[in-house]
Amino acid sequence: MSENKILVVAADEATREAPCAALDAAGFEPVPAASVDSACDLVASMPVSLALVHGACPGDWRQLRRHAGAPPVVVMEAGAEVPRAVQAIRSGAVDFLTNPEDASAVVSVTRRHAVVMNSRGVIAVDERTRGVLDLARRVAPKPVTVLLNGESGTGKEVFARYLHEQSDRARGPFVAVNCAAIPENMLEALLFGYEKGAFTGATRSHPGKFEQAAGGTLLLDEISEIAPELQAKLLRALQEREVERLCGTAPIPVDARVVATTNRDLRQAVQNGQFREDLYYRLHVFPIQLPPLRERRDDILPLADAFLRKFGDGGATMSPGARHMLREYEWPGNVRELENVVQRALILADDGCVDAEDLRFELGPLSSAAPEADASLDDSMKDSEHRLILDTLRQSNGSRKMTAERLGISVRTLRYKLARMRDDGVPVPDSSAMAQVG
Numbered sequence: 001m002s003e004n005k006i007l008v009v010a011a012d013e014a015t016r017e018a019p020c021a022a023l024d025a026a027g028f029e030p031v032p033a034a035s036v037d038s039a040c041d042l043v044a045s046m047p048v049s050l051a052l053v054h055g056a057c058p059g060d061w062r063q064l065r066r067h068a069g070a071p072p073v074v075v076m077e078a079g080a081e082v083p084r085a086v087q088a089i090r091s092g093a094v095d096f097l098t099n100p101e102d103a104s105a106v107v108s109v110t111r112r113h114a115v116v117m118n119s120r121g122v123i124a125v126d127e128r129t130r131g132v133l134d135l136a137r138r139v140a141p142k143p144v145t146v147l148l149n150g151e152s153g154t155g156k157e158v159f160a161r162y163l164h165e166q167s168d169r170a171r172g173p174f175v176a177v178n179c180a181a182i183p184e185n186m187l188e189a190l191l192f193g194y195e196k197g198a199f200t201g202a203t204r205s206h207p208g209k210f211e212q213a214a215g216g217t218l219l220l221d222e223i224s225e226i227a228p229e230l231q232a233k234l235l236r237a238l239q240e241r242e243v244e245r246l247c248g249t250a251p252i253p254v255d256a257r258v259v260a261t262t263n264r265d266l267r268q269a270v271q272n273g274q275f276r277e278d279l280y281y282r283l284h285v286f287p288i289q290l291p292p293l294r295e296r297r298d299d300i301l302p303l304a305d306a307f308l309r310k311f312g313d314g315g316a317t318m319s320p321g322a323r324h325m326l327r328e329y330e331w332p333g334n335v336r337e338l339e340n341v342v343q344r345a346l347i348l349a350d351d352g353c354v355d356a357e358d359l360r361f362e363l364g365p366l367s368s369a370a371p372e373a374d375a376s377l378d379d380s381m382k383d384s385e386h387r388l389i390l391d392t393l394r395q396s397n398g399s400r401k402m403t404a405e406r407l408g409i410s411v412r413t414l415r416y417k418l419a420r421m422r423d424d425g426v427p428v429p430d431s432s433a434m435a436q437v438g
Contacts, residue, residue, distance in 0.1 A: 010056075050071050061073055070309060078099060090320070152333070175209050304342055307338065317354070321407035
């Protein structure tokens with residue numbers, strides 16, 4: 001399977017041998033390359049889930065990140081010192097492997113970072129997301145209606161496109177209709193079409209989206225927003241597989257696979273009298289629940305890296321401190337919010353490297369996964385940042401300079417943050433005391 005291809009890049013065949021053997025035994029497909037240039041050619045010709053690149057390999061491994069669909073990069077170098085690893089991660093690597101001859105370490109880092117990504121950009125590292133993709137692959141060949149349920153911003157349309165591409169209708173059109181964005185008096189004509197003279201301005205007949213999606217997939221996005229009067233006509237279209245245009249005189253057969261999405265509890269909407277029960281059961285043939293981003297944290301950094309490539313200049317990177325902040329945030333706006341945060345950070349970043357101080361989060365309601373039910377999201381983020389700074393200070397024996405380097409921020413910024421922490425009542429030990437402890 002293409003999603004299992006792992007690049008192993010090292011000049012020496014003996015260096016490639018151990019990682020390749022470990023990957024092959026674990027069910028991955030290792031693809032060896034002797035140089036970064038060769039690796040770039042391979043990335044341009046096939047989908048690759050991850051690149052393991054030896055630190056001494058000829059060429060600049062950062063070139064890999066400039067390719068469309070570039071895989072995450074793990075730099076491997078036996079016995080490398082911490083500064084070497086920090087520099088690699090600051091340059092855009094997602095991890096650093098100091099024991100590439102250890103089979104379990106190679107497999108572990110690969111499973112942690114290998115990305116499942118198809119041509120539409122579905123990224124699935126987290127096990128929960130992989131489970132959703134597995135369900136989509138299973139139902140894709142079946143001629144049944146699929147209902148995707150998830151919070152706003154979870155990527156429901158992206159998964160709908162994935163489902164379409166995995167089906168036998170992949171060569172047909174994918175037609176999307178945002179039911180929440182179209183006025184009620186226009187939605188009926190848009191979905192079912194109209195004949196000439198049906199309303200003022202209808203100077204010719206026009207097919208609706210059901211007809212336009214013939215042989216393909218029709219996505220009804222946020223279907224819970226359809227008015228009750230239109231729900232009856234939609235039910236008939238799904239049951240009879242035919243539509244009647246506005247002012248039409250005869251039904252028109254349609255051949256479109258319907259995928260619907262909602263961010264609401266449709267069952268509750270039925271109980272409240274806002275959604276037809278018979279339409280609910282017609283749509284609920286195969287429901288798929290999309291987890292929010294806070295419940296699939298292993299996807300956060302791969303998604304962030306994808307947005308870095310999308311909005312950056314090809315060489316954009318992210319500091320360890322920034323990556324930690326992204327990983328710890330609760331993401332009430334899900335993937336859409338993550339995309340906005342990365343795009344804003346790139347505007348603020350110096351020299352194309354996103355630091356923790358460049359991240360601007362959108363405040364929103366806490367999820368149930370928040371550390372304290374009564375804490376504000378801002379306080380939660382502050383606590384995460386404080387812990388990161390104090391832990392890094394201890395690891396650096398109180399050295400402000402080393403701490404700033406490890407966090408990917410300036411010493412001046414670190415001093416400012418430490419002063420703010422003291423103002424907030426956080427006990428910050430002085431450097432001499434920490435050096436004595438160390």
